[in-house]
Amino acid sequence: MALSIGIVGAGTMGAGIAHVAALHKINVSLYDINEEVIRRSVERINFEMKRGVDKSKISEEDMKQAMNRIKKRTNINDLDTCDIIIEAVLEDIRVKKDLFKKLDQVAHHTTILATNTSSLSVTSIASATKKPERVIGMHFFNPVHLMKLVEVVKGTLTSDETVKRTTEIAHQIGKKTVQTKDTPGFIVNRVARPFYGEALKLLSEGVASVQEIDHIVKNSGGFKMGPFELMDLIGNDVNLSVTESVYEQMYHDPRFRPSPLQKQMVEAGLFGKKSKKGFYNYEEL
Amino acid sequence: MSKQVKSNKLKVVSKKDTVHHNHPEGGKHLVCLLGDEQLVKEYSTTFQSAGIAVLELKSLASLKTSAKKILMGFELSLESTELKLTNLKALDESLPAQIPIVSNAVTSTVLTQAQSIGHKERLIGIAAFPTLLENKLVELTPSLYTSAEIAEYVKLFFTGLKKEIAVVEDSVGMVMPRILCQIINEALFTVQNDVANPKDIDTAMKFGTNYPHGPIEWGEKIGFKNIVTVLDALYKNHGEERYSVAPLLRQMAIAGTFWHKEK
Known part of the structure; x- marks a missing residue:
């Protein structure tokens, strides 16, 4: 059947x-x-x-x-x-x-x-x-x-x-x-946390810009998408909420600490592609 | 480390493949490489396939005799040990003052490294990390001292090798090694916590989020020891728990390989 x-x-x-x-x-x-x-x-x-x-x-x-x-x-x-x-x-x-x-x-x-x-x-x-x-x-x-x-x-x-x-x-x-x-983030959403977290930290420390980090990750690391492009695609609100959820469930293990920068973006409504503005601007000119 | 200089002679260079760089003294295009064996091999292969003559220095003894022919000096040790500083000092003392010195700056800033040499303006950092040279972009970082001419010269050298350049701030881990080592560290925590087996973790990251390699197979290729070196440097530099090394990763670094867990 x-x-x-x-x-x-x-x-x-x-x-x-x-x-x-x-x-x-x-x-x-x-x-x-x-x-x-x-x-x-x-x-x-x-x-x-x-x-x-x-x-x-x-x-x-x-x-x-x-x-x-x-x-x-x-x-x-x-x-x-x-x-x-x-x-x-x-x-x-x-x-x-x-x-x-x-x-x-x-x-x-x-x-x-x-x-x-x-x-x-x-x-x-x-x-x-x-x-x-x-x-x-x-x-x-x-x-x-x-x-x-x-x-x-x-x-x-x-x-x-x-x-x-x-x-x-x-x-x-x-x-x-x-x-x-059954552990927070299972495999993918857990192992991928640093892909976003370190990128956000590098940005807030002023090591490189959004565009530069994406460019490096794709062309030096061979990744298909850069972390900021991907956050914009997933939605910064969704990405932050996954990070916060893993962080809470891990009893505030510092490896998973969310980025204040991303929180601020969410508060400003800069969700990414779906709101036409995120780390990049998607508004048609 | 062997004291014998194994290959202090010019490697074969086919004439038609020669990449055109103008040596300030009009000499041969010769790049000398020092430091980490794995990285020296990767860089040497890449340079040679672009038609650049390479001098792999296994000891410093021959540096003085060939110094005049050298276009650029590379110090590729990942770890900032006495040996690295000795190498940098030797390059600085032997090579003519206008010759750039490119140093691996993944675990210590160029600014720190520059303190050990006289001509600080000619030192520039590179994110030299196993497997990354397979790809088309090279990360460079100047220190506060690095002169614009030196930076430009080194950039042109890599552009001549058909590499793209990204210039980032002088910061421990630089960009790609820092993100990559943290991903691999988390993958090892995930194995250690018995969430999933290593093979499934690699499969998950390749097919669930399109990573070019599974983090564990990638870590094995890079060498777990090298990942621990970078994470320890980040931990020391930032003083943050987020860079603490998974105990299993540290064990793998000592064992030299990954224990393939059967399930």
Whole structure:
């Protein structure tokens, strides 16, 4: 029987996961409380797949079939038959806990409950359910259809069976997996902290400018993007909040101390690309 | 370290490949290299493939005899030890006053290093760190003393090698080595805390955020010892806990290699 996944939250990440899963012949139930959000989300998936067709990455037939596999859902009870439900809502522990409590009641008892959190504790989210052994982290990266990785995050009480099945499902979606314990930032968001943190510190110490640091990191280090370009793309508000979250959870380990400079940028509304101004100016002249 | 001068003769230079630099005295294009063995090898290979004659000095004995032919002196020791200062002094005393001396400034500022020589204006710093010369940009840093002519001359030399130049402030770690060493340090903390195994950490950073290499395989290539040297210098210079070395990284630096943890 074909695998079926439920996705809760039809934002950027939810849409991205639905997109790749459907292309890998998996039935997707895309759920959101807001019908309009789902409509726009499916439109966006359609747009992205069309681009894939234009670039000859997928055929028109592939696209048609994939789009047919995505079902729009506004009733959470409709997710009861899914093999796995992947949550991709707001990064807010209260919101996620409330949702998992509900999913625990709605979902079939064998269904895996996965969270796409990037910086919250999987163990803490699992504590809202009666069966924490079936709760796991499944951390996708943005943009989901381009980034190959999924971090499979084992909470304190997650069962080995849940880890095994989740890993298999991730592979079926065409992803590479790594396994990580439920610790702040998991692997990527933890090991990448200094990429941003040291760059911000170098800037505030006046060692080099934003442009110079980006230029050096790309051309001396061979990185695809410089730290400031990347912060602008991710959003300085999002980047700061991940740093703050890791810093808090690590009980203020100085290695993770956020930069006052970035905080000030966020306060000034200089979020980056999405607000047209960040470390760089994106306003059309 | 061997006292014997292994290669105090000019390396073969093909005439048509010769990069054109005007030696102030109209002599041969000859660059002499001193210091860290790994870096001397990387620099020597790069220079030679661009047609520049290289003199790898294993001891200072032959420096005086070839001094007149030398266009530029490089001191590449990463660590600022007595040996490095002795090398800098010897270069300063042997080479004609207008010849630039380029020194590895990753673990100590050029300003500090300049205190050990007479012609402070000819000393300029470089971010010489294993694996970075594979890429197209070279980080240079002048001190407060460095003359504009020297800086310009060294820049032109690297531009002639088709390298881009970035000039940064004279600061321990410079830009790329500092960011890179901190990433690798955090990767080792992550292994040490048993969050994930080394292979998964490398995979995660390459496929989750497009790093050119996994931090642990990269660290192994650079040499864990060298990463510890940079982090210790940053710690000493800044006096901040954020530069404290992962105990596992320090062990790997002593062992010389990474212990591949099987899981």
